[in-house]
Amino acid sequence: MKKRKFVKLLSIIMVVTLGITGCSTSSNSGKIDDKQKTAGTGDSVDLSKVTLRFGEVGWSQYQSELKAAGLDNTPYKVEYNTFQGGNLCLQAMAADQIDLTGSSETPPVFAAESQNQGNFKIVAVNHGSTLLQELVVPKDSPIKTVADLKGKKVGYINATTAQYFLIKMLEKVGLKWSDVDAKQMSTADGVTALAGGQIDAFASYGNSIIAAHKNGAITLQSAQDILSGYFPYEASVTALKDSGKKAAIIDYLARVEKANQWKRDNAEAWAKISAKPQGFSEEDGLDVFKKQEAQTKSQVILVDDKVIASQQDLSNVFNSVGLIKNKQDVKNFYTNELNDELKKALSK
Structure with a gap:
């Protein structure tokens, strides 16, 4: 039994390692106070000692947008790893190799089927466009x-x-x-x-x-009226038990929301950065971005019943065609434990 478990764990780690296409680190304390109050406790945490491991999908979108917006001066270190798919990000999270990532609604329902339920909780969502x-x-x-x-x-x-x-x-x-x-x-x-x-x-x-x-x-x-436009942010269960990483996750998501606004205000500059990595010409990239933002303004939102209901419908549909063997209650891989602190951070 122990041998089988070891082989299974080794195979997960091998898949995760093969899925990583890039790794980089960002750390710059700037003028931000390195000490912040932790979510829920009010205790002070020294963020300068925290490393947040973030999983990018396809290309370095988050690292690039925070840098372009001048928001990469985090009081904690951010370690970026790029994977070719949200499913591989969640495999990395299951193996406790990353702390935070973002995906579409699809990868979580499959990751939750794994032996340790994927070692993740959805802590927030980016509400975005359903075009294309x-x-x-x-x-x-x-x-x-x-x-x-x-x-x-x-x-x-x-x-x-x-x-x-x-x-x-x-x-x-x-x-x-x-x-x-x-x-x-x-x-x-x-x-x-x-x-x-x-x-x-x-x-x-x-x-x-x-x-x-x-x-x-x-x-x-x-499918613009079929899809929700919800793109979950998954945090590892392990990270959520760490007061420093928990505070860093809240701060990071608040920065992402500010970066969303920067991109809208600087669409041409963002197109120059983002078009090529996504396989667009600069002209197409700008056109797509403007149309997507006109349809739905990208926004980090809190976990609520509507978000969970959308995920439940997707899970039910995949279960109906045999892609997911067991009927899921998706509430089990959501948490609202960051809602109060994240709401405050997003309002600043």
Whole structure:
């Protein structure tokens, strides 16, 4: 038994290590007081002795935006690790290699299935845009409605918001997952397959949708009114038990909210920084950012019943098609323990 547990732990650590694509550190006390009151206790904590390990997804978005906004002068050290996917961030959290990360609503429902329930709690959410999440078809396709997809080949990205909204779209017109010939593929392969006629429709997001449209694809249905736009921030259970890291998490999320405003006020400057790492031209990056912010202003918000209900629906949908074996009560991986202190920090 002990040997099996060791092998399983070793495999998790190997996956996490392979998933890391970059590591960097930011530390600059500036003029900020290194000592702050800890959440809930009022006791003073020396943040200069704290290291907050943050998991980035895809590229160094958070490190870049805090630096650009002049908000990287944290009184604690921040260690950044970049992973190619929110699922890998949460695997790292399960192995206690990071303290804080952000993801879409999808990775947490799978991470919670692990033996230690993933060693995470969702402590806050970034409410953002739901644009560029679409079901697209070729320009001259005879498919005019979602109902026309019955028996057709539909590409999708497995265990993502794309699969979630595709299931919801099918359900709305009375179709089941088994009524279509669903083809699991990557974003890049999906764009190629759609253009080449290997699939009849493609459910995807982000720059793959832009690429599909540039190839002539048209929107069959947008998921902008299906998705919540909630992007959870997960903190490790271990970090939440540490008063210093807990205080650093609250401070860091408050800085992210200030950076959200800086990006809106400096859209062109942000596009110069963010477009290339996301696979956009600078022009497309600026256009996408402005449209997304016009639809929904990016904002760090507290955990509440509406946030939890959205996550529960996603979990239920994935359970209904067998992606999640057990029915979940997602409240178990949420916590509002930071709400009071975070609310104060966000209002400053």
